[in-house]
Amino acid sequence: MENSKENFIIAIDGEAGTGKSTHAKNLAKKLNITYIDTGAMYRCVTLACLEKGVEPDNYDGVDTVLKDIKIEFKREDGIDKVFLNGSEVTSQIRTPRVDSYVAKFAALKNVREKMTPLQREMGKVQSVIMEGRDIGTVVFPNAQVKIYLDCSEEERAMRRYKQNLEKGINSSYEDVLKNIKERHKLETQREIAPLVKAEDAVLIDTTNYTLEETEDMIMKIIKEKIDV
Numbered sequence: 001m002e003n004s005k006e007n008f009i010i011a012i013d014g015e016a017g018t019g020k021s022t023h024a025k026n027l028a029k030k031l032n033i034t035y036i037d038t039g040a041m042y043r044c045v046t047l048a049c050l051e052k053g054v055e056p057d058n059y060d061g062v063d064t065v066l067k068d069i070k071i072e073f074k075r076e077d078g079i080d081k082v083f084l085n086g087s088e089v090t091s092q093i094r095t096p097r098v099d100s101y102v103a104k105f106a107a108l109k110n111v112r113e114k115m116t117p118l119q120r121e122m123g124k125v126q127s128v129i130m131e132g133r134d135i136g137t138v139v140f141p142n143a144q145v146k147i148y149l150d151c152s153e154e155e156r157a158m159r160r161y162k163q164n165l166e167k168g169i170n171s172s173y174e175d176v177l178k179n180i181k182e183r184h185k186l187e188t189q190r191e192i193a194p195l196v197k198a199e200d201a202v203l204i205d206t207t208n209y210t211l212e213e214t215e216d217m218i219m220k221i222i223k224e225k226i227d228v
């Protein structure tokens with residue numbers, strides 16, 4: 001066992017629809033450590049830019065928005081909330097408009113150069129479970145635990161489609177699958193910090209497992225690596 005009484009980092013990477021957020025949130029509660037959703041940070045940058053009319057091809061405009069951006073995660077009355085420059089934006093960062101732009105902003109060098117150090121700072125002062133695309137490869141290459149979640153595109157599309165139905169969002173399975181395939185391309189083929197499994201990450205293919213089964217597997221891996 002390593003680093004038993006020190007702060008530790010649990011990195012969970014993978015594509016949308018693999019269950020990353022659900023697992024990271026649940027495990028953070030069980031382990032009583034801080035959960036950090038780095039995707040929400042890229043969504044905040046996207047929202048801040050769009051509100052100022054700055055498109056992803058306006059690199060200098062994005063720079064200006066990044067200069068004094070402030071992103072905070074707070075738990076209020078047991079609910080995790082996201083704040084952008086002092087205002088709560090928990091639901092505004094999940095709109096279809098932000099969905100359609102975020103991968104483009106997340107691919108920009110200046111955006112990543114601003115977000116990565118912020119994420120490292122958060123992990124310096126406390127134990128965290130951080131989920132995203134490049135946590136085990138770029139943000140915390142020395143994380144004590146690295147998990148890479150995978151899942152077939154068809155199953156991820158089905159999960160997202162069902163979630164949409166539950167939320168009352170109208171979508172067709174075919175459109176959701178198309179969007180999943182496009183995002184896969186953008187995220188795995190971008191120049192900076194592409195989505196890739198870290199060599200030392202444990203790969204879990206969740207396609208044929210329930211959330212409970214996957215969570216048990218992740219918890220077992222965590223317990224093997226750190227004293228929690």
Ligand code: DC
Nearest residue numbers: 038039040042102103106132133134
């Ligand atoms: O996990 P999510 O769908 O909320 O992520 C939103 C976007 O941000 C998605 O396009 C991937 C990108 N992202 C990233 O590039 N690096 C991260 N560490 C987390 C998310």
